[in-house]
Amino acid sequence: MAKKEKRSEALKYKIWIINTLIFAIIVFIIFASITIYIDPLFHYHKPLNKYKYPVNNERYQNDGITRNFKYESIITGTSMTENFKKSEADRIFGSDFIKVPFSGGHYKEINENLKRAYASDKNIKYVIRCFDYSLLIEDKNTYREDAEYPFYLYNNNLFDDVEYVLNKSILFGQTRGVIKHTKAGLETTNFDDYANWNSAYNFGAETVLSTYTLDETVSPVQVFSEDERRMVLENIRQNVTGLAAAHPETTFYYFFPPYSICYWDVLKNDGQTDWRIDAEQAAIEEILKYPNIKLYSFCNNFELVCNLDNYKDQAHYGEWVNSWILEWMHNDEYLLTKDNYKDYIKTIREFYNSYDYSSLHK
């Protein structure tokens, strides 16, 4: 009798376990299905027509945009490209662009995203991308340290997608966000507005000068070493020219963004003016070997660089500068070639070494 009771007791627990597991699996399936269907990060498909999507999270959404949207050309880069407008780029270049910038993204991160675009069978006509000087002299595999990377979105491994589809922050944040966005009658964010920060800041000398202070002591002049040259070349070859060599069908519009004179002020004080220019020269010489890369630099547009009304801090310029950059690139103004790049380097070296920086602080 006791044995029988024990057995029925065990059966009771077994039924409880099975029921609980079935219940949990059903909850998981419902939970996952909602996110898979709406797909707020575009991991599985492009936006559904019946929903309107807020596009506001570069590191979570760019990969899906790159793989699952329909387009011909790409604008990518750091915050220096965030204010570009798709509508302008489409008009000027006669193409159909997406914009997938990575704020503070290092060369590797941006290149990996471009590789994902090609891996998803896209036939890409143009790539517009910036090269930040500040990220040039560093290891080729460096990622931004303070950013959060959902690497589970950056591969084709179905198993780690569990981190996406059974993620409460995604379900109650992004997935619910799409429903709320749609109910509020809003439209899916367009690529003019996506990541555009222009209206969030003030521009002008007062603002820019308040964002930095110089070290009291001027640093000794830093020399661009052979190790650093190797580092720059490795960075460029792995994260820039490798892709250009593999895809001759694409024209790459690459540019060095015009940081303000205040950026050069800090470099001068830190003894790094020539160090930076030497690194840029090394990069230019390597990049110009590839005929399908059109390389531009606007650092010799001194009128632009020295007018702090164009800037919100040492480096970031307003959206109107992005508009000029598109026009200039399309018209091949400020284009660097094998014939003119040495003159360009000489010009900026002379200018930024001899500029009267003290006049900025009067």
Add this chain to the structure above:
Amino acid sequence: MLFNSYVFIFLFLPLALAGYYLLNYLKKYRAAGVFLTGMSLWFYGYFNKSYLFIICGSIAANYLLSVLINRGGVWGKKETRKIILVFGIFANIAVIFYFKYFDFFIENVNSVFEKTFELKNIALPLGISFFTFQQVSYLVDSYRGETKGYTFGEYALFVSFFPQLVAGPIVLHNEVIPQFRNYNKRFFIPENFSKGMYIFATGLFKKIIIADTFGFAVTYGFGTIPTLSSLEALLVSLSYTFQLYFDFSGYCDMASGVGYMFNIELLQNFNSPYKATSITDFWGRWHMSLTRFLRTYIYIPLGGNRKGKIRTYINIMAVYLVSGIWHGANWTFILWGSTAWFF
């Protein structure tokens, strides 16, 4: 690997349970033990592969020392047992000190003597305090003659058993090894398994829903300390109090739940500590396995309350000082530990 991670819940735990019960079902009891130890090392090495050298070295060295103690010392001299024990305790403490306090020590030397010795920025292996204290208790018990007859496999499983490996409770050999030796517990027992699932789910809820939610308030509050109003500061400090409790006790619940799934009952580590009516009562309810360790292996061997009032106070202070050091490499913890005894 964390209990609340996807890889643990959807891959590691089902694999560990299936493999363990299958081997036991086939009556391969030894292989089941080895399998579970291997899985535990995978669990631990998932954080950082190099940690495996530390835990494996620590297990092998401590087992060797316990064997020497159990054999009656070396060179046929019984007195050497004590020397081995003292050496073992110091060696274990030295390992913790190196990983946990070396940089703290250098920082203090630099600040007191105005030096600039470089910090090593040593990555602290997770749970090192737990498995080291556990092994110190084992050495002491070996000296007391209480650990004879355990095989290396049993010892390695006792130390590395993954549910209690990184966040406790600090279990004793006589609580865990006899349970693994009981072959009736090597089979799937629905009652225990369902209890385990229930406790695990409770712990998961405490950690993810309660602690992490309080965590948002804490992160916000700690990030805006200069601008907090008095009421906000009070709420942030209360939030931190609850976050700390639900996080730790939730994790211990998950450990206990997983233990039950393997038919292994682990010590309860929390007993509603915020219902305590005094500091003494609180320590009887909070992180109870640490309190027990400190009582059994520090307070009582120092004489407890049997050697007069002054010695009792000194002993209590020593216990809290060690507790303060355990909790973090920071003067605030040491100050907390050395003043908490007063209450």
